[in-house]
Amino acid sequence: MWSWLLHRVTGLAVLLFLLVHIVDIGLLSFGPDVYNEGIALFSTGIVRVISLGLIASVLYHAFNGVRIILIDFWPRGARYQGIMFAVVMIITILCFLPMAYFVVAPIFQPGTSAVALPM
Amino acid sequence: MLRISSGYGPRPTGGGFETFSWYFFRVSGVALIFLAIIHLILMHVTTDVACTSYQFVAHRYQNPYWRLYDWLLLTLALLHGMNGLRVVIDDYVRNRGWRLFLLSLVGLATLAFFLLGTITIVTFQPVASALQGASCVTH
Ligand code: HEM
Numbered sequence: 355m356w357s358w359l360l361h362r363v364t365g366l367a368v369l370l371f372l373l374v375h376i377v378d379i380g381l382l383s384f385g386p387d388v389y390n391e392g393i394a395l396f397s398t399g400i401v402r403v404i405s406l407g408l409i410a411s412v413l414y415h416a417f418n419g420v421r422i423i424l425i426d427f428w429p430r431g432a433r434y435q436g437i438m439f440a441v442v443m444i445i446t447i448l449c450f451l452p453m454a455y456f457v458v459a460p461i462f463q464p465g466t467s468a469v470a471l472p473m
Numbered sequence: 474m475l476r477i478s479s480g481y482g483p484r485p486t487g488g489g490f491e492t493f494s495w496y497f498f499r500v501s502g503v504a505l506i507f508l509a510i511i512h513l514i515l516m517h518v519t520t521d522v523a524c525t526s527y528q529f530v531a532h533r534y535q536n537p538y539w540r541l542y543d544w545l546l547l548t549l550a551l552l553h554g555m556n557g558l559r560v561v562i563d564d565y566v567r568n569r570g571w572r573l574f575l576l577s578l579v580g581l582a583t584l585a586f587f588l589l590g591t592i593t594i595v596t597f598q599p600v601a602s603a604l605q606g607a608s609c610v611t612h
Binding site for chain 1: 600
């Protein structure tokens with residue numbers, strides 16, 4: 355029940371971000387100055403903290419999605435759904451913590467933050 | 474009490490759109506695990522957001538496979554997410570008129586966002602100066 359509610363809420367939250375993201379990526383068409391001004395907004399402290407919510411949502415939704423699929427297709431999935439929920443939470447937190455560190459750390463060390471790796 | 478969504482629960486077998494939708498959630502979900510999580514790591518961990526600048530995109534989109542990657546992520550996430558929104562509306566909006574109105578809006582928005590995203594990815598041609606060195610933005 356809670357896992358389902360959380361799956362729904364995180365799915366809708368990620369969708370909301372996706373719609374915003376399609377628009378901000380659309381700024382590429384207006385050239386470097388316009389686009390980089392948008393990106394500057396994303397690297398402010400407040401938006402970095404908000405983006406932690408996005409990262410946690412994607413991780414939970416993805417791992418719980420695997421759990422849903424296992425319940426559906428693995429014959430013993432329903433029996434282990436409770437244990438799998440605990441595993442989903444643990445993996446979500448374990449993945450979230452290091453990612454959160456990299457997102458938040460630049461707030462405290464402006465200038466030294468990141469290396470752009472052109473690909 | 475909250476209602477259980479039509480997309481949840483036993484595997485639908487009737488054929489038709491709801492069955493397709495059920496499988497689409499799962500198939501696109503499996504693809505999105507890789508597409509979305511790798512995307513998050515690339516844009517927030519190995520590169521700081523402050524450095525995902527116009528110049529960064531210009532370099533990255535020299536490689537057409539990154540455009541393909543991003544387009545797949547756009548398309549699958551948008552269809553998966555908007556289909557999820559459709560299920561949520563079906564669950565909570567009981568009035569037929571409102572439901573029809575909102576579902577039409579979801580359909581139109583899906584098309585509009587798909588077109589905007591696709592056009593951006595396909596038509597992006599960096600200004601020449603953007604290819605000289607990567608740069609990070611400051612605020
Ligand atoms: C990252 C990998 C993902 C996996 C493994 C995944 C998995 C799933 C699954 C299996 C369902 C079906 C639930 C059902 O049948 O009731 C679902 C629903 C949903 N997903 Fe995802 N998904 C992923 C990514 C996304 C993304 C990127 C978005 C947003 C753009 C999203 C938004 C939604 C929404 C809104 C629902 C409907 C929730 C509901 O009906 O309660 N998902 N997801």
